[in-house]
Structure formats: structure tokens, C-alpha cells
Amino acid sequence: xxxxxxxxxxxxxxxxxxxxxxxxxxxxxxxxxxxxxxxxxxxxxxxxxxxxxxxxxxxxxxxxxxxxxxxxxxxxxxxxxxxxxxxxxxxxxxxxxxxxxxxxxxxxxxxxxxxxxxxxxxxxxxxxxxxxxxxxxxxxxxxxxxxxxxxxxxxxxxxxxxxxxxxxxxxxxxxxxxxxxxxxxxxxxxxxxxxxxxxxxxxxxxxxxxxxxxxxxxxxxxxxxxxxxxxxxxxxxxxxxxxxxxxxx
Amino acid sequence: xxxxxxxxxxxxxxxxxxxxxxxxxxxxxxxxxxxxxxxxxxxxxxxxxxxxxxxxxxxxxxxxxxxxxxxxxxxxxxxxxxxxxxxxxxxxxxxxxxxxxxxxxxxxxxxxxxxxxxxxxxxxxxxxxxxxxxxxxxxxxxxxxxxxxxxxxxxxxxxxxxxxxxxxxxxxxxxxxxxxxxxxxxxxxxxxxxxxxxxxxxxxxxxxxxxxxxxxxxxxxxxxxxxxxxxxxxxxxxxxxxxxxxxxxxxxxxxxxxxx
Ligand code: SF4
Ligand code: SF4
Ligand code: FES
Numbered sequence: 001x002x003x004x005x006x007x008x009x010x011x012x013x014x015x016x017x018x019x020x021x022x023x024x025x026x027x028x029x030x031x032x033x034x035x036x037x038x039x040x041x042x043x044x045x046x047x048x049x050x051x052x053x054x055x056x057x058x059x060x061x062x063x064x065x066x067x068x069x070x071x072x073x074x075x076x077x078x079x080x081x082x083x084x085x086x087x088x089x090x091x092x093x094x095x096x097x098x099x100x101x102x103x104x105x106x107x108x109x110x111x112x113x114x115x116x117x118x119x120x121x122x123x124x125x126x127x128x129x130x131x132x133x134x135x136x137x138x139x140x141x142x143x144x145x146x147x148x149x150x151x152x153x154x155x156x157x158x159x160x161x162x163x164x165x166x167x168x169x170x171x172x173x174x175x176x177x178x179x180x181x182x183x184x185x186x187x188x189x190x191x192x193x194x195x196x197x198x199x200x201x202x203x204x205x206x207x208x209x210x211x212x213x214x215x216x217x218x219x220x221x222x223x224x225x226x227x228x229x230x231x232x233x234x235x236x237x238x239x240x241x242x243x244x245x246x247x248x249x
Numbered sequence: 250x251x252x253x254x255x256x257x258x259x260x261x262x263x264x265x266x267x268x269x270x271x272x273x274x275x276x277x278x279x280x281x282x283x284x285x286x287x288x289x290x291x292x293x294x295x296x297x298x299x300x301x302x303x304x305x306x307x308x309x310x311x312x313x314x315x316x317x318x319x320x321x322x323x324x325x326x327x328x329x330x331x332x333x334x335x336x337x338x339x340x341x342x343x344x345x346x347x348x349x350x351x352x353x354x355x356x357x358x359x360x361x362x363x364x365x366x367x368x369x370x371x372x373x374x375x376x377x378x379x380x381x382x383x384x385x386x387x388x389x390x391x392x393x394x395x396x397x398x399x400x401x402x403x404x405x406x407x408x409x410x411x412x413x414x415x416x417x418x419x420x421x422x423x424x425x426x427x428x429x430x431x432x433x434x435x436x437x438x439x440x441x442x443x444x445x446x447x448x449x450x451x452x453x454x455x456x457x458x459x460x461x462x463x464x465x466x467x468x469x470x471x472x473x474x475x476x477x478x479x480x481x482x483x484x485x486x487x488x489x490x491x492x493x494x495x496x497x498x499x500x501x502x503x504x505x506x507x508x509x
Binding site for chain 2: 016017077078101102103104111114117118121122161163165166167168169170171172173174178200201202203204205206207208209210211212213214215216219220226228229231232233234235236237238239242
């Protein structure tokens with residue numbers, strides 16, 4: 001048998017309306033294990049540490065290489081991706097919980113549709129739909145491309161929002177990811193056409209003003225997206241718009 | 250079926266609401282809160298620290314500074330519209346902001362998050378302190394608008410109580426921090442300082458200003474505590490508009506009443 005094992009406990013919940021409960025597991029250690037692979041081990045043999053048969057753990061995951069954004073959860077209290085959380089680097093017993101600010105669907109799977117709603121609210125896209133061919137798009141300078149590329153790596157994991165002290169039910173704050181995406185599409189020579197609408201949206205209740213600049217978002221983001229930079233940048237754009245609106249409308 | 254779905258949906262956690270694009274005035278209020286923290290409240294704070302530091306130049310200099318300030322034209326208007334209303338707005342809206350924020354510094358013990366937390370709680374501390382301070386210095390006891398020459402004595406008398414001294418030291422430190430760091434937050438949120446390096450510098454500058462103000466404030470407190478104890482003039486208890494007249498009358502009347 002195993003001479004070394006991995007201990008972890010998971011906060012589980014059978015359905016959105018039932019009470020959460022904790023279950024403890026122990027699996028055999030292998031080098032290179034990550035948190036998602038622990039769940040796979042449990043699925044092979046769904047028995048708790050105490051020997052009680054249980055159900056396999058429900059969780060989101062897809063790419064297993066930190067690019068899809070689906071496997072976000074709280075690992076030892078912090079918002080991060082399960083697939084890139086290596087067991088070797090974690091203190092045991094590892095505590096694993098679903099995100100605390102998003103409704104739980106089951107176990108570690110949560111409803112993160114608020115981010116999608118927010119992206120729609122700021123029109124985070126380049127509007128090119130039409131009935132005829134529009135021809136080549138405008139050129140994008142390499143300097144702009146470089147900045148845009150960083151922002152375009154956002155994988156909608158919502159770590160930045162979970163870690164943000166201002167993102168909660170009483171503020172209804174939009175969160176850093178949406179602000180960064182608004183900046184990305186405002187940078188695009190064709191996307192720019194919606195810039196004023198995006199900024200106006202971000203001035204609504206729950207908008208950019210709710211940021212308290214705690215800078216947790218930028219620390220938590222697994223893709224190292226320059227979030228606080230984006231908040232300051234868009235914060236400046238929004239102020240310019242507010243002042244111009246005041247004098248020119 | 251439909252009824253059960255409805256009854257459960259009301260008890261289910263809904264999570265954080267999406268952005269309300271085009272709805273509400275919170276942008277205006279929140280930015281106004283930010284702005285009033287700098288102008289006029291922050292500016293007044295600087296003036297106030299500087300004026301109080303006159304205590305380092307002695308009793309006469311301090312009382313003269315109070316005479317100058319209380320003698321300014323439109324004093325009452327400036328007090329109400331330049332200080333009281335913006336300060337009250339900044340404080341009350343600040344409590345609302347504090348109320349809606351959350352503490353997660355235990356799970357995310359990062360520097361920015363610590364500063365965010367300290368900013369929220371120092372605000373509450375300053376609110377409590379300033380309320381007490383204004384009540385005592387502006388409204389209670391000897392009235393300094395009528396008796397500028399009582400100023401040094403009044404502050405010194407107040408600081409002779411251990412508890413009050415402690416409250417003042419905490420208040421000075423909290424107010425200095427809240428303003429210095431708030432200046433950085435203002436620059437970052439309004440998009441004045443945006444880059445990573447530039448923000449590091451701005452943050453350091455804000456903190457340096459905080460420390461400078463703390464030292465200035467504490468030196469002022471020290472000056473009051475270590476100065477020769479002032480004596481109270483009974484004239485100062487005479488209150489309101491007629492006070493200056495009485496203060497001229499009383500010294501004359503006292504000898505004559507003694508003579509009788
Ligand atoms: S800077 Fe702080 S308050 Fe603002 S979005 Fe990031 S974590 Fe939230
Ligand atoms: S900005 Fe970063 S933390 Fe936020 S959703 Fe995108 S990838 Fe995730
Ligand atoms: S599974 Fe895609 S980010 Fe973890």
C-alpha cells in the first residue's frame with residue numbers, strides 16, 4: 001500500500017437548496033498530483049477517509065492547463081484554479097470549497113453567469129455583424145497588440161471577483177474582469193465605436209466606482225492580467241466622459 | 250410544480266447582482282466622496298495641522314493664529330460650506346462605503362488589501378474622533394470665537410486628561426494615514442496615476458505624506474503637553490456676542506467691588 005498519502009477535505013453540497021457538509025478523503029500520493037487529479041482519484045473509488053461510500057465530486061474542468069477558466073475554487077481559502085494547484089505546493093489537509101460569492105449548483109460547481117451578464121452589459125465585443133462584407137479591418141499597431149494580448153487572455157474564471165472585498169451582494173460590483181475587457185475592446189480600432197456606451201455602462205450602479213483599490217484582483221488573477229492598471233485607465237476614461245458630459249450635453 | 254419552484258427560489262442565494270448599466274447615481278456620489286476627501290476636507294486638514302503647529306512657537310503665536318482664523322471674513326459661511334457640509338458628507342457616505350465592504354485580509358493577506366482594510370477602519374476612527382473633537386473644541390466649554398486668547402489653554406487643558414491625550418494621539422495618526430493614503434487612492438481611481446511603477450511611487454509618496462503629518466501632529470501634541478501650564482481666566486466663561494463688552498467691563502468692576 002501507499003507509504004505516503006494526500007489528505008484533503010471538501011465542502012460539498014448536494015443541490016442549490018440543501019445544506020453544505022464536509023467530507024474528508026485520503027488518496028495515494030503520486031508526484032505531480034494536482035487538485036483536479038485528486039477528484040479523479042475519488043471518482044475511481046468514491047469512499048471517504050472514514051470508509052463511508054459516497055458520490056463522486058461534482059466540479060467544472062476542461063483544459064487542465066489553466067486556459068479555460070472552468071476549475072476555479074477555493075483551495076486552502078484562496079481563489080485559484082484546481083488544475084494548476086499542485087499538491088506538492090499545498091499544505092495538508094488541503095481544504096477545498098466552492099466559491100463563496102457565486103450560487104452553488106452542486107459540490108464545487110458554481111453559477112458564474114454574472115460575469116457573462118456583466119460582459120454583455122459593457123458590450124465586450126467588436127461589432128462587425130452586417131449584411132455585406134466589410135473588407136479588411138484597420139491595422140492595429142504592434143504596441144497596442146501587445147497590450148491587448150495580455151487582456152485577451154482572460155478566461156472568465158472569476159478568481160478576481162471572488163477575492164475582491166468590494167464584490168459582494170450589497171455592492172453588486174461589476175468586478176475587475178469586466179472592466180479589463182471593456183478596456184480591451186475600447187482599445188480595438190473597430191471595437192472603439194462602442195467606447196462611450198461601455199463607459200456609460202460602467203458608470204451605472206455597481207460600476208467602476210465601487211472599486212476600493214484593494215488590489216486583490218491583480219494578485220489573484222491566474223493569468224496575470226493587469227487589472228489594477230485597467231481599472232485606473234478606465235477610471236480616467238470614465239472621469240473624462242463624466243466631465244465632458246457635464247459641460248457638453 | 251411552479252409554486253414549489255417559486256418558494257425555493259426565494260430562499261436560494263442569488264449571488265452578486267450583475268452591473269446595472271445606466272441606472273442610479275452612485276457614480277456621482279462615490280466620486281464626490283473621493284473628491285471631497287481631497288478638496289476641501291484634505292486641504293482643511295493640511296491647514297489645520299499647520300495652524301496647530303503654531304503651538305510649537307509658543308502660546309502667543311498659537312493664540313494669534315486662532316485670532317487670525319476666527320477673524321477671517323465670511324468665517325461662518327466658510328465653516329458651514331467649506332468644512333462642515335463636505336466633511337459631514339464625506340464621513341456619512343464613508344460609513345456607507347465601510348458598511349458595504351468586507352474583510353478578507355485573513356484569507357488574502359496582501360499589502361494592498363491591508364491598506365484597503367486600514368483605510369476603511371481609519372475612516373471610522375477619524376469619524377468618531379472628529380465628532381468628539383468638533384463638539385469639544387468648537388461647541389463645548391470656552392468659546393474660541395469670542396476668546397481667541399483662551400485657545401492654547403483650552404487645548405492644553407483638554408490634553409491634560411490621560412484619556413483625551415490618548416484619543417488625540419490615535420486621532421492624529423488615523424487622520425494622517427487616511428488622508429495620505431487617500432491621496433494615492435484618489436490618483437489611482439481617477440486615472441491620474443495608472444502605470445505599475447508610477448503607482449508604486451505615488452503610493453510611497455502618499456505614505457510619506459502620512460508619516461510627515463503624523464510627526465507634525467504628534468510634535469504639536471507634545472508642544473501642548475510640555476508647555477508651562479496655562480491658567481484659566483474667569484472672563485472666558487462669559488459667552489456669546491456680548492462677551493467682548495463684558496470682558497472690558499469686568500476687570501474694571503472687580504477692583505471697585507473689592508473696594509466697596
Ligand atoms: S482593486 Fe480591489 S476593490 Fe478594485 S476590483 Fe480589484 S480587488 Fe476589487
Ligand atoms: S481577469 Fe483573471 S482572474 Fe479575472 S476572470 Fe479573467 S482570468 Fe480570471
Ligand atoms: S481546467 Fe481549464 S483552467 Fe483548470
